[in-house]
Amino acid sequence: KNQVEQSPQSLIILEGKNCTLQCNYTVSPFSNLRWYKQDTGRGPVSLTIMTFSENTKSNGRYTATLDADTKQSSLHITASQLSDSASYICVVSASGGSYIPTFGRGTSLIVHP
Amino acid sequence: DAGITQSPRHKVTETGTPVTLRCHQTENHRYMYWYRQDPGHGLRLIHYSYGVKDTDKGEVSDGYSVSRSKTEDFLLTLESATSSQTSVYFCAISDRTGPSGNTIYFGEGSWLTVV
Numbered sequence: 331k332n333q334v335e336q337s338p339q340s341l342i343i344l345e346g347k348n349c350t351l352q353c354n355y356t357v358s359p360f361s362n363l364r365w366y367k368q369d370t371g372r373g374p375v376s377l378t379i380m381t382f383s384e385n386t387k388s389n390g391r392y393t394a395t396l397d398a399d400t401k402q403s404s405l406h407i408t409a410s411q412l413s414d415s416a417s418y419i420c421v422v423s424a425s426g427g428s429y430i431p432t433f434g435r436g437t438s439l440i441v442h443p
Numbered sequence: 444d445a446g447i448t449q450s451p452r453h454k455v456t457e458t459g460t461p462v463t464l465r466c467h468q469t470e471n472h473r474y475m476y477w478y479r480q481d482p483g484h485g486l487r488l489i490h491y492s493y494g495v496k497d498t499d500k501g502e503v504s505d506g507y508s509v510s511r512s513k514t515e516d517f518l519l520t521l522e523s524a525t526s527s528q529t530s531v532y533f534c535a536i537s538d539r540t541g542p543s544g545n546t547i548y549f550g551e552g553s554w555l556t557v558v
Binding site for chain 1: 483484485486487488491501533535546547548549550551552
C-alpha cells in the first residue's frame, strides 16, 4: 500500500531560525513529489515539485530535497518568518495509470516572534 | 490562483437533511476531486472524477455521492447528513499534461457543520 509519512507532526520555532521537515514514502513506481503549504482556513498551495531526476529544488526560502533511493524528502525553511506558520503537506504521485496521489498528514509549523 | 470556486463556503445543517456542495472550475482540467480534512487525519479522498459522467470512489466515500454533468462542475451530495460529516471539504482539480502534470490545485474549502 502506498504511504507517505511526515515528521515531526508539529514544530515550534523562533522567528529567524531555520527548520527542516521530513517526508518518507513508499509510493511505487515513483513519479513526482510535491510539498504544499496550507495556511489556516485556506486551501493547500503547491510550493515545489520534484521528479525522479531532481534532488534539490528551491522556491525562495524553501528548499526541497529528494533522495529517490531511500525514498525520503525534506523541506528546509531558511530564516523563518511569522508568515511561515502553516501546515506543510507532502504529496507523492505514482507513474502509470494512477492519478490519485498519496497525501501525508502534514507537519504543523508555528513560528513565534 | 487556479480558477476554482466552491459554494457554499459555510453551511450549518441539521442531521438527516440533504446537502449539496458545488465545485466550479474555469481551467478546463480533466480531473476533479473532493477531499475532506479533519484534525489528525489530513486530507482524505471522498470521490473523484476523470471526465464528464466518469466518477469513482475514494477512501471515505460512504454517505456521499457525486455527479459531473459538465467539465467545469463537480457536485458532492450528502444524502442524509450526519454529525460525523462535520468537516472542511476541499475541491481540487488537476491535469496530467505538461511538465507539471498532475499538480493538484485546491479550492478555498467549504465548512460544513451538521447539528
